[in-house]
Amino acid sequence: MKKVMIFALICFFTTSGIVFAKGPGEMAQLKIPGGKWWRMPEVLKTLVLTSEEQQKLDDLFVQSRRRMIDLKSNVKKEELELAIILDQQNFDASACMDQYKKLDSARDKLSNERFRFLVEVRKLLGLDRYRQLKTEFRNHRKHQMNKQQERKRPMKGKMIQE
Numbered sequence: 212m213k214k215v216m217i218f219a220l221i222c223f224f225t226t227s228g229i230v231f232a233k234g235p236g237e238m239a240q241l242k243i244p245g246g247k248w249w250r251m252p253e254v255l256k257t258l259v260l261t262s263e264e265q266q267k268l269d270d271l272f273v274q275s276r277r278r279m280i281d282l283k284s285n286v287k288k289e290e291l292e293l294a295i296i297l298d299q300q301n302f303d304a305s306a307c308m309d310q311y312k313k314l315d316s317a318r319d320k321l322s323n324e325r326f327r328f329l330v331e332v333r334k335l336l337g338l339d340r341y342r343q344l345k346t347e348f349r350n351h352r353k354h355q356m357n358k359q360q361e362r363k364r365p366m367k368g369k370m371i372q373e
Contacts, residue, residue, distance in 0.1 A: 243329060244348050247272060257347055258340045267335055275328040282321040289314035 249268045293310045333341050
């Protein structure tokens, strides 16, 4: 009974969207901004993108988004099927594991598409501009985090005097 409960909890966490973060540095180096970052004026200036490169990025983005819509839909369907199996009165652990494998495969395909887009961006930009992009994105994230921290901090040294 304890094993079934642990398995059910694992399935719940995997289907609920709660993920366990990887250790520092793992995959963090692969992150690039989402959206059409190549259309931002400061990125254009930093990376010196040509209009042809921008068009290629636009085309890659559209192709990738189309594939990702289908892949995300498949993940949601597999999550639903797993939830249905977990909620059945007559629980079938074997069917549950098989469905979990299908869900895992669907997630893997989605992850592969995200990475494929990154590889195409890297090929297009070359090493130096790719490194510049990562640096700019890292600096932008730090700046945004600092702004959020400043908003949360209480005002120091300012006391209301009556």
